Amino acid sequence: xxxxxxxxxxxxxxxxxxxxxxxxxxxxxxxxxxxxxxxxxxxxxxxxxxxxxxxxxxxxxxxxxxxxxxxxxxxxxxxxxxxxxxxxxxxxxxxxxxxxxxxxxxxxxxxxxxxxxxxxxxxxxxxxxxxxxxxxxxxxxxxxxxxxxxxxxxxxxxxxxxxxxxxxxxxxxxxxxxxxxxxxxxxxxxxxxxxxxxxxxxxxxxxxxxxxxxxxxxxxxxxxxxxxxxxxxxxxxxxxxxxxxxxxxxxxxxxxxxxxxxxxxxxxxxxxxxxxxxxxxxxxxxxxxxxxxxxxxxxxxxxxxxxxxxxxxxxxxxxxxxxxxxxxxxxxxxxxxxxxxxxxxxxxxxxxxxxxxxxxxxxxxxxxxxxxxxxxxxxxxxxxxxxxxxxxxxxxxxxxxxxxxxxxxxxxxxxxxxxxxxxxxxxxxxxxxxxxxxxxxxxxxxxxxxxxxxxxxxxxxxxxxxxx
Numbered sequence: 088x089x090x091x092x093x094x095x096x097x098x099x100x101x102x103x104x105x106x107x108x109x110x111x112x113x114x115x116x117x118x119x120x121x122x123x124x125x126x127x128x129x130x131x132x133x134x135x136x137x138x139x140x141x142x143x144x145x146x147x148x149x150x151x152x153x154x155x156x157x158x159x160x161x162x163x164x165x166x167x168x169x170x171x172x173x174x175x176x177x178x179x180x181x182x183x184x185x186x187x188x189x190x191x192x193x194x195x196x197x198x199x200x201x202x203x204x205x206x207x208x209x210x211x212x213x214x215x216x217x218x219x220x221x222x223x224x225x226x227x228x229x230x231x232x233x234x235x236x237x238x239x240x241x242x243x244x245x246x247x248x249x250x251x252x253x254x255x256x257x258x259x260x261x262x263x264x265x266x267x268x269x270x271x272x273x274x275x276x277x278x279x280x281x282x283x284x285x286x287x288x289x290x291x292x293x294x295x296x297x298x299x300x301x302x303x304x305x306x307x308x309x310x311x312x313x314x315x316x317x318x319x320x321x322x323x324x325x326x327x328x329x330x331x332x333x334x335x336x337x338x339x340x341x342x343x344x345x346x347x348x349x350x351x352x353x354x355x356x357x358x359x360x361x362x363x364x365x366x367x368x369x370x371x372x373x374x375x376x377x378x379x380x381x382x383x384x385x386x387x388x389x390x391x392x393x394x395x396x397x398x399x400x401x402x403x404x405x406x407x408x409x410x411x412x413x414x415x416x417x418x419x420x421x422x423x424x425x426x427x428x429x430x431x432x433x434x435x436x437x438x439x440x441x442x443x444x445x446x447x448x449x450x451x452x453x454x455x456x457x458x459x460x461x462x463x464x465x466x467x468x469x470x471x472x473x474x475x476x477x478x479x480x481x482x483x484x485x486x487x488x489x490x491x492x493x494x495x496x497x498x499x500x501x502x503x504x505x506x507x508x509x510x511x512x513x514x515x516x517x518x519x520x521x522x523x524x525x526x527x528x529x530x531x532x533x534x535x536x537x538x539x540x541x542x543x544x545x546x547x548x549x550x551x552x553x554x555x
Contacts, residue, residue: 096266103262107255111248126220126237127207133158134205134222134233142226158235159183165201165230169194176232185236187219188212200225276303283310292318342379345372382512389519394438396524398546401442401473402433402466408446412454420460427466434546435473441520442543446475448513449539453479456537473545478538492530493518 133156137145145152149160161179166172173192180187189210196206206223221234276297283295292314297307349372352365409423416423427433435442453462457479465476493514521528521541528541 096263099262099266100259103255103259107252107259110251110255114248114251115245123209123220123237126235129156130158130220130222130233130235131207134224137231137233138205138224138226142229145226145231146229158233159185160231160233162229162231165197165225165228167197169197172197172230176230180232180234185219185234188214190219192223196223200230276307280307280310283307283314287314287317290321292321338379338383342376345375348372379512382516385516389441389516389523392523394441394523396436396438398434398436399439400433401435401437401475401543402427402430404439404443405446405464405466405475408443408450412450415454419454421454421457421462422460423462423464425464425466427464430466430468430473432468432545433466433473435543436546437524437526437543438520441523445517445520445541448517449477452513452539453477456481458482458535468545469542471545472542474540474542476538476540478536480535481532481537482535 133152137152140148146162149162152158153160159180161176161183163172163175163179169192173190176192177187177190180190187210189212196208199206200223203225208221208223210219210221212218217236217238219234219236221232224231224233276299279295279297280303283293286293287310294311294314295307297304349369352368355361356365405425405427409425450462459480461480463478465474465478467474467476518528524543526541526543528539530537530539532538
């Protein structure tokens with residue numbers, strides 16, 4: 088039996104014992120008083136009823152009234168001789184089986200009766216272990232005595248309490264058994280939840296299946312939801328840690344080669360081996376390092392930068408950006424086509440400078456990796472969004488781990504040739520900018536082609552929202 092079982096049984100038993108003790112105390116001290124109080128009220132109600140009745144009618148209906156209300160009613164002529172009056176009433180009571188050891192009507196009571204006042208008395212019959220509760224009432228010249236015998240309840244209450252103790256003992260045993268069964272129904276699901284929580288704390292994201300139809304089931308569902316979210320967060324954290332390790336390894340690789348070359352050529356200059364080209368090599372490697380550092384700083388800045396969104400013509404920005412690549416496209420003999428004739432609205436709300444960086448990265452990537460010298464760009468309206476798509480052909484050799492294509496230093500060129508792959512930060516910059524814009528984005532590979540896409544809300548949509 089676990090601790091929770093013991094606590095539940097102990098507390099149920101304690102509550103039951105408190106109820107038992109209260110019951111005995113109430114029976115002993117308050118029950119006799121309550122019984123007497125009820126009898127007085129019943130007798131008072133009866134005498135009030137009798138007071139409204141005609142004297143002769145009352146005399147003729149004494150027997151039915153006694154049977155109906157369980158009382159004794161006697162009557163006699165009200166006389167001033169106290170002794171004779173008492174003897175007469177006692178004799179009348181005796182005739183009806185009521186024998187009293189203590190009973191006396193005082194002169195004071197007779198005086199009140201003559202004033203048409205009711206007199207209520209209780210006579211304690213100690214030897215008979217009872218009391219006689221009586222009301223004296225005067226009607227015309229008659230005195231009516233309405234009385235009821237009340238047994239002393241002390242011994243009766245003691246017997247009742249003793250009998251109740253036996254009942255309470257049985258009930259306590261039954262309560263303990265039921266408590267064990269009831270506690271087990273509560274504790275077993277809680278034990279499962281505890282086990283699941285322990286497993287989760289050990290990074291084993293298990294689930295618990297409980298169907299109790301109450302708050303315990305709701306707790307289990309909450310635990311399962313927490314387990315799913317923690318598992319997802321753990322996987323994301325592991326992924327980020329892996330990306331961080333890869334990032335550190337990649338940046339180390341990116342810096343190691345130029346630094347080694349700089350060191351080697353610097354040593355060559357010191358040894359007098361310079362043929363006039365060493366400084367050019369050092370300058371080139373220094374420029375590569377500076378470019379890498381600048382892009383890292385740019386990526387870091389983009390993650391915390393405040394974006395200045397405004398309305399601008401996306402199609403016009405695209406054509407302006409493409410003009411910068413006219414010479415390179417001509418030199419590489421690339422056929423670039425833009426399909427934007429079907430768009431009806433090219434005005435978008437975004438940070439124009441940041442979106443231009445996105446376009447530059449997509450276009451330069453397409454020019455580096457196209458295998459057939461063809462690039463296709465499409466603009467189209469989709470509901471209240473403008474969708475940009477750029478497509479070019481690739482070879483399977485270019486794809487190493489395409490599921491990590493948005494990660495820093497990911498390159499599609501396995502040789503990592505700088506003239507082809509660049510720094511590998513371009514798509515990470517793109518992802519950061521588009522995420523900051525809450526812009527849907529992605530890529531798709533099919534039939535030897537890769538296409539990148541993203542969308543921005545058109546200006547008319549933002550204007551409609553602002554007017555609501």
